[in-house]
Amino acid sequence: MCATCGCDAETTVTMHEPGAHMHDHSHHEHTHNHDSSASKVLSVEKDILQENNLLAQRNRGFFEGRNILSFNLVSSPGSGKTSLLEHTLTALKGEMEFAVIEGDQQTTNDADRIHATGTKVVQINTGKGCHLDAHMVLHAVQNMQLKQNSVLFIENVGNLVCPSMFDLGEKERVVIISVTEGDDKPLKYPDMFHTATVCIINKMDLLPYVPIDLEKLKTNALHINPSLKIFTLSCTSGEGMQQWLQWLRARVHEAVTI
Numbered sequence: 001m002c003a004t005c006g007c008d009a010e011t012t013v014t015m016h017e018p019g020a021h022m023h024d025h026s027h028h029e030h031t032h033n034h035d036s037s038a039s040k041v042l043s044v045e046k047d048i049l050q051e052n053n054l055l056a057q058r059n060r061g062f063f064e065g066r067n068i069l070s071f072n073l074v075s076s077p078g079s080g081k082t083s084l085l086e087h088t089l090t091a092l093k094g095e096m097e098f099a100v101i102e103g104d105q106q107t108t109n110d111a112d113r114i115h116a117t118g119t120k121v122v123q124i125n126t127g128k129g130c131h132l133d134a135h136m137v138l139h140a141v142q143n144m145q146l147k148q149n150s151v152l153f154i155e156n157v158g159n160l161v162c163p164s165m166f167d168l169g170e171k172e173r174v175v176i177i178s179v180t181e182g183d184d185k186p187l188k189y190p191d192m193f194h195t196a197t198v199c200i201i202n203k204m205d206l207l208p209y210v211p212i213d214l215e216k217l218k219t220n221a222l223h224i225n226p227s228l229k230i231f232t233l234s235c236t237s238g239e240g241m242q243q244w245l246q247w248l249r250a251r252v253h254e255a256v257t258i
């Protein structure tokens, strides 16, 4: 259960009996009752998101004022966010100025990995929190002395649900999914794919070993969000990496006047 975002407030339990129709609402039971305590939970959630949106706007202004192109990297735990950053930062070193904000519940492991590439990095530990929010990012960037005309990557906490609700003020939201996660994930976690602008399908080197329909995964992602830009790559073998790097170069060129 999430301790900070109130995202359990609308939990529903759906029971499927053999032969029952999938969308039969008579089989839906809400785990909370509709009394005053439930409505309090909902209004707190609304307040949290409203406050977050205001701070996200502030971040957006901060980034735009300094011509900083910002990316929010989101995925399930372990899909390859840090691996993608390690490859990207190493490959494009010297071509452009980068900074990274790392979000994890605990440890500085990911910040250490980014630091090893020679990139400026700040680690945010969210404790029991399951996502980064705009306030955490605002606080981090105020202490980072980000350069004008630079690129900021924000690696969110590994979680395919809650980070979708929290705008950080980013320009691009990149959802990463690895082939080991199954082709139905965009349908089961639609908010993340709906709010993303880019989708990276990672761990393509494992494709021969896992029962997944890659075309179905792409079709499902595009069904949720037809404007998603999709890349297939492997951080391990390097296949497909050049297409991502080329797109990133072009995107930075378009957005950042160096």
Ligand SMILES: Nc1nc2c(ncn2[C@@H]2O[C@H](COP(=O)(O)OP(=O)(O)OP(=O)(O)O)[C@@H](O)[C@H]2O)c(=O)[nH]1
Residues within 6 Å of the ligand: 075, 076, 077, 078, 079, 080, 081, 082, 083, 084, 104, 110, 157, 158, 159, 202, 203, 204, 205, 206, 233, 234, 235, 236, 237
């Ligand atoms: N086979 C294979 N393994 C990969 C690939 N990319 C990442 N991995 C491995 O997957 C594991 C998780 O990678 P990370 O980059 O730490 O994933 P993450 O999304 O940053 O994880 P969290 O920050 O914990 O959510 C590591 O053991 C990586 O070596 C890939 O393309 N192929």
Ligand SMILES: [Mg+2]
Residues within 6 Å of the ligand: 081, 082, 083, 110, 155
């Ligand atoms: Mg990571």
